[in-house]
Amino acid sequence: MDRIHILSVVAIYCFLSGPMVVAPPSCRQIIPELVPCVPFFMGLVLQPSILCCTGVRVIKEMGKTTEDRVAICNCAKEILTRLVLYDPKQFPLLDKRCGIDLNYPPISKDFDCKK
Template sequence: MASSGMIKFTVVLTCLAVIASHAEAAVTCAGVLNSVAPCIVYLNGGGISPVPPACCAGARSLNLQTRTMPDRQAACRCLKPILNSFPNPAAVPTIAPKCGVNLSFKITPSMNCATIN
């Protein structure tokens, strides 16, 4: 049986993929959410287990997708609505550093997408 976090993520992913088709940035919500999907197990575990290799690959992919300010802001708009659906949203910003990825913006539930540069 699927966890409630996975069900919420799937619903949000579907909704955001539809909305994202109107975005000006080259990054899409479907691409962003596909990158972070392998991290769900880590996040549902509270971020205390080692980050799975597939999650680190997703963090690297997200980093490649967010090279410009519009792309970073678009990725932020895709990610922000789902962050609080995880049992420990504070674990989200730990992923990139644990994977050795230097994202150009910090992913937190309180991030302001309009101020990301």
């Protein structure tokens, strides 16, 4: 191999092995996961559906960093506070009801997701 090929291979390796910057989850990703939970958030059912709990698991996997969790919280806040019958106390109940350690507080329209 000549030097150009070797340098090309090394450059490609360095590029591919460098740190990957991943954007926090968007509302487009989060909304479909929360939609099955709406009846639970509104207090219309006592137990979240299987689809709701599956979505909550997906959201938990999205929340790997603090920045991710703030983005998830802000999106949830934007969506949930638009529901007429939304009860902020329902969101933290997902932990126990779905058996997932999501660990989010009650999210109301005044809640600061950065805290």
